[in-house]
Amino acid sequence: MGTLKQERDSTQVFDRVTGGHGDDVNRYVEPMRTIDWVDGAVEIIDQTALPDETRILRLSTVDELVEAVRRLAVRGAPAIGVAGAFGVALAARQFAGDPDGLASAVERVRTARPTAVNLARCAGRVADRLPDGPDAALKEALRIRDEEIDSAEQMAQLGADLLVSLCGERPRLLTHCNTGALATVTGGTALAVAFELHRRGALAGMVASETRPLLQGARLTAWELGRAGIPYRLIVDGAGPFLMSRGEVDAVIVGADRICANGDVVNKVGTYAHALGARAAGIPFVVVAPESTVDLDTPSGDAVEIEDRGAAEVVAFRGVAFAPEGAGTANPAFDVTPYPLVTAIVTDRRVIRLDTGEVLGSGRRQ
Numbered sequence: 001m002g003t004l005k006q007e008r009d010s011t012q013v014f015d016r017v018t019g020g021h022g023d024d025v026n027r028y029v030e031p032m033r034t035i036d037w038v039d040g041a042v043e044i045i046d047q048t049a050l051p052d053e054t055r056i057l058r059l060s061t062v063d064e065l066v067e068a069v070r071r072l073a074v075r076g077a078p079a080i081g082v083a084g085a086f087g088v089a090l091a092a093r094q095f096a097g098d099p100d101g102l103a104s105a106v107e108r109v110r111t112a113r114p115t116a117v118n119l120a121r122c123a124g125r126v127a128d129r130l131p132d133g134p135d136a137a138l139k140e141a142l143r144i145r146d147e148e149i150d151s152a153e154q155m156a157q158l159g160a161d162l163l164v165s166l167c168g169e170r171p172r173l174l175t176h177c178n179t180g181a182l183a184t185v186t187g188g189t190a191l192a193v194a195f196e197l198h199r200r201g202a203l204a205g206m207v208a209s210e211t212r213p214l215l216q217g218a219r220l221t222a223w224e225l226g227r228a229g230i231p232y233r234l235i236v237d238g239a240g241p242f243l244m245s246r247g248e249v250d251a252v253i254v255g256a257d258r259i260c261a262n263g264d265v266v267n268k269v270g271t272y273a274h275a276l277g278a279r280a281a282g283i284p285f286v287v288v289a290p291e292s293t294v295d296l297d298t299p300s301g302d303a304v305e306i307e308d309r310g311a312a313e314v315v316a317f318r319g320v321a322f323a324p325e326g327a328g329t330a331n332p333a334f335d336v337t338p339y340p341l342v343t344a345i346v347t348d349r350r351v352i353r354l355d356t357g358e359v360l361g362s363g364r365r366q
C-alpha cells in the first residue's frame with residue numbers, strides 16, 4: 001500500500017473544509033464535510049485520529065484511497081460509497097492510456113470492503129462513465145457526492161417526523177456505531193434524524209453505544225453529539241438492552257450498510273442485540289439509510305458477505321493488547337437484523353413500515 005502523501009495542519013484545513021469549529025462543544029457548529037474532491041485529489045477527515053485530532057488526509061492515488069477505506073480512515077456506508085466514486089475518478093486520471101492498470105485499479109476500489117453495498121455500487125456507476133473519459137467519470141462522482149448530501153437532508157426530515165409520530169415529543173433515542181456526518185458526506189443517516197429533532201427542540205437526549213471493537217460510538221458519535229450540543233450518555237454495548245428494559249430508551253435508531261430485498265438490515269455488529277432488546281422492551285427499532293444502501297438484488301441477509309477484520313482488533317486496542325496471547329477470536333464487523341425485528345426503514349424518499357406489513361421492493365418475502 002502507498003503511504004498517505006500529505007498530512008497538513010489539521011485545524012487549518014478542517015476549518016476550511018467545515019466552516020470552522022471551536023472548543024466550546026455546547027453550541028451548534030456548521031455541518032462538516034467528511035470527504036470531498038479538492039484540486040485533483042480526495043480529501044478526508046481521518047476518522048482513526050478522532051476525537052483526539054481532526055486531521056485531514058489528502059489522497060492522490062488509488063492505493064492511498066484503498067488503504068484509507070480499508071483501515072477505516074473513511075468509513076460509514078454512504079461515505080465509502082463516495083470514496084469509491086472518487087477512487088474510480090482518481091483511477092481514470094492515474095491510469096489514462098493504461099486500460100489494464102485502470103481495470104485493476106477499479107477492481108481494487110470496488111472490493112476494498114465487501115459488506116456495504118454503497119462502495120461497489122458507486123464505484124460501478126463511475127466506472128460505467130470511464131469510456132467517456134476522466135472528466136465524465138469525475139462529473140459522475142461529484143453527482144454521487146451531491147446526491148448523498150441531498151439524501152441526508154431528506155432522511156433527517158422524514159426520520160424526525162416518524163420518530164415524533166412513533167414516540168411523541170422529546171424521545172430518548174439509543175444509537176449504535178456512527179451514523180453522523182462522519183459516515184456520510186455531511187449530515188448523516190440515523191444521527192441526522194437526531195440532529196433534526198434537536199434543531200426542532202424535540203429530542204430529550206441520546207444514548208450512544210460504544211461499538212466494540214473500534215469504538216465508532218465512543219470516539220465518533222460522542223464527538224459529533226457533543227459538537228451539536230446534544231445531551232448524551234455513552235454506554236458499553238451490552239448495556240443497551242438493559243437500559244431499554246428499564247424504560248430509559250424510547251426508540252432505537254441505527255443506520256445500515258446494506259438493506260436486503262426482504263428488509264433484513266446489515267449493520268455494525270451489535271445492532272442485532274439492540275434490535276432484540278428493543279423488541280423485548282416493546283419499543284420501536286428504526287433504520288435510516290439512503291436508497292443507495294437498499295439492495296433489492298440481494299434477497300436476504302444470508303446472502304451478504306460479512307467482513308471479518310481479523311484478530312488484532314479483538315485482542316488489542318490502538319496497539320495495547322488485553323487478551324492472553326494466542327486467544328482464539330472471531331471479528332465479524334457487521335451483523336444481520338432480521339426484518340421482523342425492524343419497525344420501519346426511512347430512506348431519502350420513503351418510510352417503509354415493516355411493522356404494518358409494508359415491503360421494500362418486489363413485495364415478496366424471502
Ligand SMILES: CSC[C@@H](O)[C@@H](O)C(=O)COP(=O)(O)O
Pocket residue numbers: 072075076077078116176177178179180183184188189190216254255256257267268269333
Ligand atoms: C451511515 S452509517 C450506517 C453504517 O454504515 C454504520 O452504522 C456502520 O456500520 C459503519 O461501519 P464501519 O465499519 O464503521 O464502516
